[in-house]
Amino acid sequence: MVPRPVSRTSPPGGVGRRSLLLGTAAWCATAAGCTRGTGTPAAAGARTPAEAAHATAPAPSGTLPAAVPWRPGPGEIEPSAKLAAVRLVEALGTWPAGRGGARSAAARAGALGIAAPLAAEFAAEAGPLTPVADQAVLRVIYAQYGGLLPDTASVLIPGAQSTRTGSAVREGGTTVDVRLKRTSAGWAVTALHPGRPGPATAPGASARAVLAQPRIELPPGAAADIRSGAVHESVLRAMLRLADTYRFSVSVVRSGHPIDVFGTGRPSDHPLGRAFDVWAVDGRPVVDPATPRSLVTGFMRAAAAAGSYNVGGPVRLSGGTRPNQFFSDATHHDHVHVGFAA
Incomplete structure (x- = not known):
């Protein structure tokens, strides 16, 4: 058996209006003012597990950690596909005080250059990425392929998200399956499938x-x-x-x-x-x-x-x-x- 994934809810073959083109120079639209994804040499690469753990550690009580944009490191195949997926997830999952809600999420997607109707669709699909909160910061732990074919891809993005409501800070996060299609201009996001683990039970x-x-x-x-x-x-x-x-x-x-x-x-x-x-x-x-x-x-x-x-x-x-x-x-x-x- 030689795996690799495709959801039964995969998008149709054409990109059409459900596509999003994001290049390696896309901005991370966050409250903390993320730098461009190309701002660090590739040799610096993605965070190591220890760095990722540090990046996902909660900030002092009542505050949120800084948003740190994820970057592909050495050895990645099709790093532009991963960046296209990551930049949208980072933008949807991070917002400044008072800018929560679907309309603001659509605006953050729009800040990446996405047409307003499509930005609204991605905001609606974001689900667990956009919980009710006054402020949020999402840090990508890694961007892994769930599937990579010549013209389509699935990028799986486990993230840790800190949210603040009033003075209360909550740590959470989810994993998002981002679907993409290769176009003549580069990789384009076609859909988001955030994970929904289900309620906790008494563990064995x-x-x-x-x-x-x-x-x-x-x-x-x-x-x-x-x-x-x-x-x-x-x-x-x-x-x-x-x-x-x-x-x-x-x-x-x-x-x-x-x-x-x-x-x-x-x-x-x-x-x-x-x-x-x-x-x-x-x-x-x-x-x-x-x-x-x-x-x-x-x-x-x-x-x-x-x-x-x-x-x-x-x-x-x-x-x-x-x-x-x-x-x-x-x-x-x-x-x-x-x-x-x-």
């Missing part, structure tokens, strides 16, 4: 252990998935086993992931609660050429040994205890997929 022993394990770095959306009780026990046990050897940064578990393997009609294991993706191992991004290949392949083999029937990554490994247990494609150039059978 394995879920509690995962949530408490500091060697497993979970974005807000993935942590909410685990608290919802919708993540399979095999996933939780594998995470704990891998944490005995590695410190790893999860990008996506269940919510915010395409329903189907991208470009196919085959159900993905993620929405069923039977898979998780990892974007960094021991503080080293999977996508970075400077990350030792042996670290990534060792993690992939350890995931298979932990019970995964379907391990994808930047390298297709040989061997395994099951036929085609390992796979690789452009989508998995930036993360390791760990899937489990029913």
